Amino acid sequence: MLIANPHGHYHFLKGIDPYSCGVVADPGYEIVFVTLRSPTSWKEGFHLIDRHLEKAECDRTSLCSIQLRCPAPYPMQGFIDFNETYCQVLKDWGLYLDDLNPLARTNVSPAYSPPTEPQMHAFGYIVKAESDQVKPSLVVAGAGELRDGVLDEAGIICRGDTSPEAMRKKANYVMKVMETRLDGLGARWDLLNVINVYTVYPIDGFHEDIILNRLGPARRMGVHLHDTRPPVEGIDFEMDMRGVNRELVM
Template sequence: MSNPIVGLTQAGEMLDNRAGNYRIVPSGPAYCAGIVPDDGYEVVRAELHTWMPLDQAFAFIEAHLEGIGRPVQAFCGIELRVPAPLTLGDWSTFNIPYLEQLRRWGLMHENYSGVCRSNIALDLYPPKVTSLCAFSYTVPTKEKVKTFLLAGQADIGSDGKIIAEGDICLEAMRKRTLFTIDTVANTLKKLGVSWQETTRIALFHVHDIPDLWGAEVLGKIGEPIRKGVLVYRARPPIAAAEVELEARAIRQELVLSAR
């Protein structure tokens, strides 16, 4: 299979997935920062009614896309639930088969993933094995709608260092949260969109965050906060990280049953 991600645009900041009909803000090998569909396309999110072990999920995704007449390269986002946060060593090992699958599907450009991803470690009732919770893909549309997808942003800097590592006091949790908000805002800007256009914001944390709904924390998001925030008692996938934030704009969401 030839690689449909043909490289950087003239702006030098985005990748182009021509076969899948979307553009990508690259981030690293495990996931991209965000994607935005080409004109005439939109993102659809499909949630599984019953989660599926990851080793069965790729065939399910491929069959679903084939069934609706879309190429596998239309796959642009995956949401996973993991049994517990991983050490950095375990994280690297975990990524090996996942990235091999993306390469088979033509969704890697050199060492950059073309797919958004979130890996969430639930604090209550986690799965026994890493499982697929939801996935997203692009489809043609005649609607005048703006959709986009971001990967989950944890409290981990671009240098790989965890923000306020080892500290879960109120001020540290506030610092971690503000970092994720600012990072998501920066990705939105790179995609050419804004908080105003989001349809869903999700926050993952376990420890208390002071004045979470105040003007200087979630209030920084602005008017879209009136739509609410989906909050989970959960952690990012890397041990010692404590906060993760997601944002997306979706018009169509499905609930699928495993066949």
């Protein structure tokens, strides 16, 4: 069920404490998605976001999406511990809606040249749409093969198995999550402009039938494959998606 965030001018799908499952801008508003050319530490990244929002004449509550990069996949408890610190920043900013975190998030670990500390990679925020004809914009949060999104190692699909058949099962589960979240946001495949896959394992044995054939009109946008691990040890495949009209690199 979509939950309104009236201060941020967007709706979100309830997730778990570290993140929501996705966000969609309200009518008359749109998401601006910003990727940092030179990532910075995640805490300094929030200062950067603060300065950017002030310059754009946007409130902090307009922040709706975060992308992080971590040095290596965390043990499950380490991931939980990091999330507590991260969520406290969001609470200090006044971004929680009652006890719910409305921001979508992706947090993954690059296999090539990983950072030495968690870094801010990208963020999205809400602005007034430039025209009444603007298409809906949305961000689907990152998800790996973790059943029901519950932070418990027992819920990892085919844990410890990265054989081609196991990777197919993992990818199929994650694609179902993407489909469910897209539907939950009231969105369509033709609205998407970026579809990301995060894994260090080959996908050529299943990318056609498990991923591409299910993208509908979004298939023409292609899939961005990142040589990157999900943020928790034992999770091997992750995806996120977005459909925005304005992308910035800074």
